[in-house]
Amino acid sequence: MNLIVATQPYDDQKPGTSGLRKKVPVFQQPNYVENFIQSIFDSVAGFSGETLVIGGDGRYFNRETIQIAIKMAAANGFGRVIVGQGGILSTPAASHLIRKNKAFGGIILSASHNPGGPTEDFGIKYNVSNGGPAPEKVTDAIYARSLEIDRYAINDGPDIDLDRISVQHVDDLAVEVIDSVDDYAALMETLFDFGAIRQMFADGFRMSFDAMHAVTGPYALEILERRLGAQPGTVKDGIPLPDFGGHHPDPNLVHAHELYELMMSADAPDFGAASDGDGDRNLIIGKRIFVTPSDSLAMLAANAHLAPGYSGGLKGIARSMPTSGAADRVAEKLDIGIYETPTGWKFFGNLLDAGLVTICGEESAGTGSSHVREKDGLWAVLLWLNILAARKQSVQEIAADHWATYGRNYYARHDYEGLSVEAATGLMDNLRAQLPTLPGRKLGSLSIRTADDFAYTDPVDGSVSEHQGIRILFEGGSRIVFRLSGTGTSGATLRVYLERFEPDTAHHGMETQIALAGLIEAADGIAQIRSRTGRDKPSVVT
Numbered sequence: 001m002n003l004i005v006a007t008q009p010y011d012d013q014k015p016g017t018s019g020l021r022k023k024v025p026v027f028q029q030p031n032y033v034e035n036f037i038q039s040i041f042d043s044v045a046g047f048s049g050e051t052l053v054i055g056g057d058g059r060y061f062n063r064e065t066i067q068i069a070i071k072m073a074a075a076n077g078f079g080r081v082i083v084g085q086g087g088i089l090s091t092p093a094a095s096h097l098i099r100k101n102k103a104f105g106g107i108i109l110s111a112s113h114n115p116g117g118p119t120e121d122f123g124i125k126y127n128v129s130n131g132g133p134a135p136e137k138v139t140d141a142i143y144a145r146s147l148e149i150d151r152y153a154i155n156d157g158p159d160i161d162l163d164r165i166s167v168q169h170v171d172d173l174a175v176e177v178i179d180s181v182d183d184y185a186a187l188m189e190t191l192f193d194f195g196a197i198r199q200m201f202a203d204g205f206r207m208s209f210d211a212m213h214a215v216t217g218p219y220a221l222e223i224l225e226r227r228l229g230a231q232p233g234t235v236k237d238g239i240p241l242p243d244f245g246g247h248h249p250d251p252n253l254v255h256a257h258e259l260y261e262l263m264m265s266a267d268a269p270d271f272g273a274a275s276d277g278d279g280d281r282n283l284i285i286g287k288r289i290f291v292t293p294s295d296s297l298a299m300l301a302a303n304a305h306l307a308p309g310y311s312g313g314l315k316g317i318a319r320s321m322p323t324s325g326a327a328d329r330v331a332e333k334l335d336i337g338i339y340e341t342p343t344g345w346k347f348f349g350n351l352l353d354a355g356l357v358t359i360c361g362e363e364s365a366g367t368g369s370s371h372v373r374e375k376d377g378l379w380a381v382l383l384w385l386n387i388l389a390a391r392k393q394s395v396q397e398i399a400a401d402h403w404a405t406y407g408r409n410y411y412a413r414h415d416y417e418g419l420s421v422e423a424a425t426g427l428m429d430n431l432r433a434q435l436p437t438l439p440g441r442k443l444g445s446l447s448i449r450t451a452d453d454f455a456y457t458d459p460v461d462g463s464v465s466e467h468q469g470i471r472i473l474f475e476g477g478s479r480i481v482f483r484l485s486g487t488g489t490s491g492a493t494l495r496v497y498l499e500r501f502e503p504d505t506a507h508h509g510m511e512t513q514i515a516l517a518g519l520i521e522a523a524d525g526i527a528q529i530r531s532r533t534g535r536d537k538p539s540v541v542t
């Protein structure tokens with residue numbers, strides 16, 4: 001039976017860079033989940049009898065939230081719910097299912113790269129019918145509604161058995177529990193030359209993939225080991241756990257350091273990769289070479305035509321503003337469009353839908369294409385494998401060749417985590433106040449050309465997003481960007497993005513932090529990071 005339940009609003013349900021993310025105990029407050037889901041349904045119209053896709057990354061509180069979401073979908077009038085077995089769907093797989101089934105939208109439960117467990121992070125994100133994260137006008141409406149909500153609708157029927165592939169019912173709502181991997185794996189087979197990759201593995205190519213006890217385990221096992229014939233054991237930590245084995249499922253050099261050490265060792269396999277909590281990020285490491293996500297985007301774009309799904313070439317490339325300009329040089333050579341968007345995948349949706357771009361990427365280890373409307377970790381891994389199989393070269397050779405052709409963009413991000421909100425906003429306010437006086441200022445051998453607070457006008461719908469990061473651009477193409485994270489759940493995280501362009505091949509062998517030393521010093525000079533945060537070094541360098 002459908003019930004209408006009275007509730008009180010919460011004042012903190014504002015979605016950030018990628019959905020609503022909070023600690024689990026926050027979500028466990030009375031009606032907290034129900035309020036947010038009802039606010040989603042109240043902010044979108046026309047879903048009566050339509051399909052909703054629901055799934056998550058398997059973290060703690062995933063199953064409980066899925067049961068609530070299904071019962072609320074029933075009481076609000078959806079006709080069909082598609083849910084992954086065990087409640088599991090990677091973010092890109094959910095995006096694909098929304099598109100394939102012409103669903104009205106989807107609810108994805110994840111806090112991505114953040115840790116999971118009873119006192120760790122959880123998240124709820126709403127995706128629209130193109131398969132992508134809801135644009136800002138929708139998330140703004142959801143937040144506005146959450147501040148006023150006074151009732152929600154829910155069915156009081158029994159829980160769905162999420163582990164049994166089947167069609168079950170909640171009154172008139174049909175709930176299809178489907179295999180989490182099948183549709184996604186089939187999509188990958190349409191994009192890549194599985195035969196060539198299989199042959200490469202059969203010829204002795206070795207790989208290590210760290211699933212970080214997160215959602216990509218089942219996907220990677222099926223695709224890499226079963227369909228492509230990679231050696232058993234290629235996929236490490238392949239069983240999704242509610243607390244990710246106590247680790248951060250963040251595929252960077254800090255949290256995937258075992259993979260990094262393996263790839264730098266004498267006995268390194270040919271290729272190393274990892275993905276994050278919800279399967280939308282990727283880390284790429286060749287034998288004795290780490291490929292920065294910004295470089296990976298550029299190298300994938302330059303070589304994508306070698307994969308069957310992209311043999312017709314790319315329409316354009318989009319990158320988030322803090323991502324390095326390496327992809328811009330590829331777009332220039334290919335004579336295709338390049339778009340610079342604010343941080344977060346939701347800004348790529350319009351460009352992809354309008355056919356302006358084919359490949360998108362972010363410096364935070366996110367790459368994806370028009371095949372879905374989310375970034376896609378395994379997609380990036382498979383495109384790399386396809387390129388390696390086609391070029392019959394190592395990652396090192398491909399990178400060296402790329403830098404010789406386009407120049408090298410040395411790049412790093414320094415994160416200062418767990419800062420007080422006052423210190424972090426004070427630092428940003430101070431930077432903003434300095435903007436008019438920065439052009440022309442000299443810092444060591446660097447001289448500032450321009451500085452601004454990045455604002456974006458969407459070329460498709462004209463919507464404007466302001467205050468998306470402070471950019472300091474130097475003569476010669478170097479750059480520092482400062483912004484605060486929108487995905488954290490406690491305190492504030494300052495991100496400092498550093499980039500230096502080096503055209504001369506003779507200088508392409510430098511260690512990154514050494515190549516960037518002048519910029520690191522300049523960043524502190526302008527922003528007074530050390531004195532304002534009390535930190536003498538970043539918590540994470542990626």
Ligand code: VG1
Nearest residue numbers: 017018112344345362364485486487
């Ligand atoms: C971070 C990254 C951003 C990414 C977002 C979601 O956001 O910087 O590039 O899109 O996480 O990724 P922020 O606001 O903390 O810098 V994921 O893998 O959480 O869906």
Ligand code: CO
Nearest residue numbers: 112276278280
């Ligand atoms: Co993620």
